[in-house]
Each structure stands twice: as structure tokens, then as C-alpha cells.
Amino acid sequence: MxxxxxxxxxxxxxxxxxxxxxxxKTTENELVKYNCVALAACDDLTVWWEPSTMxxxxxxxxxxxxxxxxxxxxxxxxxxxxxSLGYRQCPNARLELLYEKIALYGDSDDCFLxxxxxxxxxxxxxxxxxxxxxxxTLKALENDEYGKAKIFMKKRCDIRGYLSRAFFNxxxxxxxxxxxxxxxxx
Amino acid sequence: MSNDTTWTASWAGQDPKPPGESLHKNLEVTWPxxxxxxxxxxxxxxxxxxxxxxxxxxxxxxxxxxxSISYNANDAELEQIFHGLVKIWRDATGGSSSIRRRFTHPxxxxxxxxxxxxxxFIIKELxxxxxxxxxxxxxxxxxNPTKPTHSFAEASAAWIDWWNNQP
Numbered sequence: 503m504x505x506x507x508x509x510x511x512x513x514x515x516x517x518x519x520x521x522x523x524x525x526x527k528t529t530e531n532e533l534v535k536y537n538c539v540a541l542a543a544c545d546d547l548t549v550w551w552e553p554s555t556m557x558x559x560x561x562x563x564x565x566x567x568x569x570x571x572x573x574x575x576x577x578x579x580x581x582x583x584x585x586s587l588g589y590r591q592c593p594n595a596r597l598e599l600l601y602e603k604i605a606l607y608g609d610s611d612d613c614f615l616x617x618x619x620x621x622x623x624x625x626x627x628x629x630x631x632x633x634x635x636x637x638x639t640l641k642a643l644e645n646d647e648y649g650k651a652k653i654f655m656k657k658r659c660d661i662r663g664y665l666s667r668a669f670f671n672x673x674x675x676x677x678x679x680x681x682x683x684x685x686x687x688x
Numbered sequence: 689m690s691n692d693t694t695w696t697a698s699w700a701g702q703d704p705k706p707p708g709e710s711l712h713k714n715l716e717v718t719w720p721x722x723x724x725x726x727x728x729x730x731x732x733x734x735x736x737x738x739x740x741x742x743x744x745x746x747x748x749x750x751x752x753x754x755x756s757i758s759y760n761a762n763d764a765e766l767e768q769i770f771h772g773l774v775k776i777w778r779d780a781t782g783g784s785s786s787i788r789r790r791f792t793h794p795x796x797x798x799x800x801x802x803x804x805x806x807x808x809f810i811i812k813e814l815x816x817x818x819x820x821x822x823x824x825x826x827x828x829x830x831x832n833p834t835k836p837t838h839s840f841a842e843a844s845a846a847w848i849d850w851w852n853n854q855p
Contacts, residue, residue: 531816552786553788561836564834565820575789615785
């Protein structure tokens with residue numbers, strides 16, 4: 503299984519002990535950029551989902567996408583984003599066969615830092631502008647940069663979502679169409 | 689572009705710490721300019737210290753009156769400084785889910801402070817290692833050849849075209 507370079511792996515103290523593998527090539531140095539929010543939202547792995555502002559007003563910037571009026575970095579804003587995509591908050595990260603789940607990471611100020619998407623065998627995360635990794639636990643990514651998994655959300659998945667996760671351990675809506683956009687390791 | 693570029697940096701009040709134990713707790717990278725007796729450091733986190741140039745004599749400097757100097761870096765040194773800062777910035781923030789957070793990193797702010805003379809280096813970065821340089825280019829040039837609806841690739845191409853069309 504492919505691993506992160508040691509200097510990067512060491513940035514996540516729980517990563518190796520909790521189990522992980524690299525599941526895509528990095529988008530660093532590439533002309534197609536997407537982030538963890540895009541991966542979890544699953545619509546399009548060619549844009550970076552993040553609000554952009556100018557003089558406190560929402561603006562559209564090249565390469566970025568943000569469908570809400572709210573533009574702050576709080577977890578509550580990202581909850582609203584995923585609610586607009588059909589998710590609702592749930593009490594835990596336990597696997598439920600007929601539901602897609604995401605975990606929102608935040609810091610002590612409840613600022614959003616990361617989101618991970620649940621697979622049948624762990625979770626998948628886009629590491630900023632770097633690789634996708636599949637990690638066994640949510641704790642694996644906890645550090646100063648990503649904070650802790652604080653909010654869990656779920657939505658009922660359709661048959662494609664069920665099959666893609668069950669048989670390919672992959673996210674639902676971006677398989678197989680958008681899977682071509684990124685080079686994945688087996 | 690002139691041969692000499694004045695880059696001003698100030699000492700922000702703390703002695704440099706030993707080389708980092710962890711990227712996020714204490715990152716320090718130095719580029720010695722041996723012939724000048726100077727070194728250029730970046731320290732993370734931002735509340736500890738910002739980018740500064742230090743000389744040995746500063747080790748005993750009065751913390752209440754931090755020194756500030758101007759240093760005339762030639763193009764080669766400026767490029768060395770630029771790439772050093774870019775490496776720190778990318779290493780420290782490349783895993784971040786937020787571009788906005790990446791822009792608050794002290795090394796990014798230090799890159800902006802290097803001034804418009806760094807634009808050719810940024811364009812070269814955009815060609816060879818594409819990253820989110822559009823805001824920096826807009827800040828440094830006052831221009832914006834991109835459209836809001838551009839993809840990342842289209843915006844990169846627009847900036848490279850803009851640079852190629854400069855007199």
C-alpha cells in the first residue's frame with residue numbers, strides 16, 4: 503500500500519497507528535484542484551469548494567465554487583452547506599449501510615478545518631491540495647491542522663451509492679463518472 | 689527589472705528557536721547569505737515570530753527595540769529567498785483544506801512583501817508547479833486577466849498569457 507512521505511506522515515501523529523493508505527495521486531503541481539469539501543460533496547472533482555469574499559461580500563474566484571450566501575469559516579456554515587446537499591446531523595460516526603456519512607472536523611473555536619467521507623472500510627479524505635487517503639478511523643487525522651471530528655451528518659444513499667461503496671469502497675456520486683478525473687491507486 | 693531589490697524585514701521580538709520538532713509547532717528554515725553575514729529565517733507559528741533577517745549581532749538585541757534593516761538583494765538572491773519561502777509555505781500549508789487559511793500563513797505574507805519583483809518567479813511557479821497564486825499576482829500587479837468563471841487551468845493560462853504579452 504502506498505504511504506505518504508515520512509515528513510508528511512509525521513504531521514498526523516495518529517495516522518500510521520490507526521491505519522491508512524494513499525488512494526490517489528496528489529493534485530499539487532496539477533492544473534485540476536479540488537479539496538475535501540468537493541470530495542465529500544461528490545459533485546465535481548475539478549473545483550475547490552470554499553467561500554471567497556471581497557470587502558466582506560461573497561465573490562466568485564477562478565477555480566473555486568461556493569453555493570451559499572454565507573461565507574464564514576464556522577462549522578455551522580459548512581453544516582448548512584451539506585444540509586443543502588441533503589445531509590442532516592446525526593449523533594455518531596457508526597456505519598449505516600443505507601446512509602452516506604460525513605464527519606466535519608473543527609477547532610476549539612468551531613471553525614471548519616476538514617471533512618471526511620465514510621466508506622464501508624474507513625473514511626476517505628482529500629488532504630488539502632495533496633493526496634486522497636483512506637483512513638481507518640477519524641482519529642487518524644486529528645492534529646493541529648485538522649482539529650477533531652466534531653459533527654457527523656448523514657443522508658440516505660441511492661442504489662449507485664450503495665453499490666459503489668459496498669463493492670468498490672468508493673464514494674457514491676463521483677463514481678464512476680468523475681473518477682476518471684483523478685488517477686487512483688488500487 | 690532592476691538588479692537590486694530592497695527587501696525590508698523586521699525582527700518581531702523573539703529569538704529563533706531550534707530547528708523544528710514538528711512542522712506545525714516550530715518550523716524554522718534558514719538561508720545563509722554567508723558573504724553578507726546574514727541569514728533569513730521563517731518561524732512558525734505566526735504568533736511566535738514572522739519572517740526576519742538576522743545577523744549574529746542581533747542575538748543580544750534589545751527585545752523592546754527590535755532592529756529593522758533594509759537589505760539590497762540581487763535578483764539571484766531574491767529568487768533564492770522567494771523559492772525558500774515558497775517551499776516553507778507549501779510544506780506548511782499544502783495539507784490545508786482552506787485557501788483562505790493558506791493566505792494567512794506568515795510566509796505567504798512575506799512573499800507578498802517581497803514586492804512586484806517576484807512576479808516573474810510566481811509566473812514560473814505557475815507554469816511548473818501550479819498553485820493558488822492568482823490573488824498574489826493580482827495584489828502585486830494590480831491587474832486581473834482572469835474571469836470569475838475560469839477554472840484553475842484557465843486562470844493559470846490567462847496569467848501566463850498576460851505575462852507573455854508584457855512589453
